[in-house]
Amino acid sequence: TQLLEQSPQFLSIQEGENLTVYCNSSSVFSSLQWYRQEPGEGPVLLVTVVTGGEVKKLKRLTFQFGDARKDSSLHITAAQTGDTGLYLCAGDSSNDYKLSFGAGTTVTVRA
Amino acid sequence: DVKVTQSSRYLVKRTGEKVFLECVQDMDHENMFWYRQDPGLGLRLIYFSYDVKMKEKGDIPEGYSVSREKKERFSLILESASTNQTSMYLCASWTLASYEQYFGPGTRLTVT
Numbered sequence: 001t002q003l004l005e006q007s008p009q010f011l012s013i014q015e016g017e018n019l020t021v022y023c024n025s026s027s028v029f030s031s032l033q034w035y036r037q038e039p040g041e042g043p044v045l046l047v048t049v050v051t052g053g054e055v056k057k058l059k060r061l062t063f064q065f066g067d068a069r070k071d072s073s074l075h076i077t078a079a080q081t082g083d084t085g086l087y088l089c090a091g092d093s094s095n096d097y098k099l100s101f102g103a104g105t106t107v108t109v110r111a
Numbered sequence: 112d113v114k115v116t117q118s119s120r121y122l123v124k125r126t127g128e129k130v131f132l133e134c135v136q137d138m139d140h141e142n143m144f145w146y147r148q149d150p151g152l153g154l155r156l157i158y159f160s161y162d163v164k165m166k167e168k169g170d171i172p173e174g175y176s177v178s179r180e181k182k183e184r185f186s187l188i189l190e191s192a193s194t195n196q197t198s199m200y201l202c203a204s205w206t207l208a209s210y211e212q213y214f215g216p217g218t219r220l221t222v223t
Contacts, residue, residue: 031210042115042201042214043154050210088153092210098144098169099212103153 003027004089006102014110016078021105023089024071030092032065032072033099037086046074079109114138115215117202123221130189132218134202142205143185144212145169145177147198154201160185192222 007022023032031050035043047056049065049072056063060083062075076083086106090099118133136143142161146154146169156169158177166177174196178186185204189196199219205212 033210033212035214040120040217040219042203042217045211045213048210090154090212098156098159101146101154103151 003093003100004091004102006087006089006105008105009103010106010108012108012110013079015081019076019079019107021074021087021107022071023073023091023102025091025093026070027091027093028069030069030094032069032089032091034063034072034074035088035090037088037104038084043086043088076107079107081109081111083107084109115202115204115213117200117215117218119218120216121219121221123223124189124192125223126193128189128192128222130192130220130222132187132189132200132202132220134185134187134204134215135183136185136202136204136213137183138204138206138213139182140204140206140213141182142207143179144203144205145175145185145187146201146203147171147196148201148217149198157187192220194222196220197222 033048034046037043047063052069053067054065060077064073086104088104090101115136144159145157160166160179176188201217202215
């Protein structure tokens, strides 16, 4: 059983549409990170959120950390084909050195 | 920029062989990790190290060992490779000063 549940597992949309990916848990996290991974490559860190209720924006990407620090969402506005990839969330629940990862959401943006 | 490098991008080994995967980071990070990634299972932690010569088991350590003789280098060893160890292996490093973990490009290992 994953500590972090991501939904949906797969998402296919047309270029220009919006999308939201969710990351949920029953555990409280000290911090939560989002990564994007392209095929055959390692995950690349997009953002870290540490404060409950925090919202961070990176161009067309908006990340939100739930008030109770148990969940997070990633929203992409006007998706582009370059946004295609596997999106992973990861959380640090015990303030030790380890992160727990969700299984990921595979996003495909069609031209 | 943090850089994490892994010794091989692709590796093909036979069952029973001893396999070494090397990882080097250049940011003086205290903590280093080895994960394996399989479809539908996400990233699973094999071993991690929070200091030189220190190691801790992750969630799936069976069949693996590690070595950290220098701060910048963390090695993963498969003592006797088996077909169920065919996977993508990812090394990562981070420092608690920032909650940011950086990954290497991965090694795609196939055991035949």
